[in-house]
Amino acid sequence: MFDLEIPAPAKWCWPTFVVPGQNIKEAIASMPGQYRYSPDQLVKAVEKVVKQGIGSVLLFGQTDGHKDNGGSQAWNDHGAVQQAVRLLKQAFPQLTIITDVCLCAYTDHGHCAPLCADGSLDNDAACECLAKVALSHAAAGADIVAPSAMMDGQIAVIREALSENDFKQTLLMAYSTKFASACYGPFRDAEGSAPQLRPGMPADRKGYQASYANPRNAIMESVLDEAEGADILMVKPALFYLDMIQTLRQRTLLPVAAYNVSGEYSMLIATARQGWGDLDELVRESTMGIVRAGADLIISYWASEYERFFGKA
Ligand SMILES: [Zn+2]
Numbered sequence: 001m002f003d004l005e006i007p008a009p010a011k012w013c014w015p016t017f018v019v020p021g022q023n024i025k026e027a028i029a030s031m032p033g034q035y036r037y038s039p040d041q042l043v044k045a046v047e048k049v050v051k052q053g054i055g056s057v058l059l060f061g062q063t064d065g066h067k068d069n070g071g072s073q074a075w076n077d078h079g080a081v082q083q084a085v086r087l088l089k090q091a092f093p094q095l096t097i098i099t100d101v102c103l104c105a106y107t108d109h110g111h112c113a114p115l116c117a118d119g120s121l122d123n124d125a126a127c128e129c130l131a132k133v134a135l136s137h138a139a140a141g142a143d144i145v146a147p148s149a150m151m152d153g154q155i156a157v158i159r160e161a162l163s164e165n166d167f168k169q170t171l172l173m174a175y176s177t178k179f180a181s182a183c184y185g186p187f188r189d190a191e192g193s194a195p196q197l198r199p200g201m202p203a204d205r206k207g208y209q210a211s212y213a214n215p216r217n218a219i220m221e222s223v224l225d226e227a228e229g230a231d232i233l234m235v236k237p238a239l240f241y242l243d244m245i246q247t248l249r250q251r252t253l254l255p256v257a258a259y260n261v262s263g264e265y266s267m268l269i270a271t272a273r274q275g276w277g278d279l280d281e282l283v284r285e286s287t288m289g290i291v292r293a294g295a296d297l298i299i300s301y302w303a304s305e306y307e308r309f310f311g312k313a
Contacts, residue, residue, distance in 0.1 A: 005291075008053065014054050018084045019062045022038050025038075050095055056095065056097070069107060070114040074106040082137065085099060086140050098145070101148065102133075102149045126151045127157040134170075147175065156229060174226075174232070179209060179218065181209075181212070181236075218244060232256075235258050240264070242292075246294050249294030256297075280309060
């Protein structure tokens with residue numbers, strides 16, 4: 001009777017991938033069981049997730065349009081994410097729809113911000129671009145926008161843009177404590193968003209994502225995002241950073257989301273496939289770790305298989 005319980009599916013969020021087109025359901029090789037969907041096929045996949053009681057989805061988009069320095073296709077009102085949000089809102093009015101707000105899947109260099117002529121990141125221009133993305137998602141019907149670019153000041157700029165444009169009900173979930181992690185490999189495969197190597201350009205995202213060796217600074221990022229007006233904070237990844245979830249839970253009164261990322265998902269599957277562990281047990285045990293740490297919202301690819309791993313709600 002004193003055991004902790006895995007949260008009900010309503011406290012879970014399923015992250016998934018939207019691509020332009022129709023009739024597309026493309027397996028992601030490095031994330032077995034997860035797919036890229038065109039908006040029409042996403043509706044079918046989300047139906048299965050909604051039937052299990054999952055409370056929210058988090059959408060990551062892609063474009064088949066022209067990629068440019070500023071990632072302008074990210075705020076195309078007819079983009080795959082914007083279309084998907086409209087379809088999902090119509091089909092599942094109760095579902096909370098969260099959209100990732102970033103530029104890296106839309107820039108021709110794969111960074112989360114436009115680059116200046118000298119190859120450095122243009123932080124302020126990025127914030128303006130991110131605000132346009134957030135507005136186009138909110139206009140399509142997103143309940144929560146989730147900026148993930150880790151640009152300084154992005155939460156304040158987006159908050160202001162939302163309220164100026166009368167999206168006062170739209171919530172802001174900040175990827176507030178997001179580490180430069182080796183656990184994002186399968187995700188970048190899914191999104192085609194690995195930063196490209198070019199002379200003068202940063203080769204990775206360590207310049208704007210938090211260092212795993214500096215936990216106080218990583219928590220400070222969340223504190224700043226809260227001050228800028230975030231409604232929900234996040235720690236990403238989850239399993240390698242359970243201490244950060246616990247610290248942040250104690251530091252803030254806002255809800256704390258934990259993002260159990262692609263690498264954490266795929267490594268359990270790989271272990272099980274090798275015969276080195278039982279997948280169901282691994283998933284349950286690792287998820288309980290996230291619960292013990294104090295996460296209020298679990299963002300996890302396992303959400304699409306909630307019934308299999310955690311039984312019926
Ligand atoms: Zn990004």
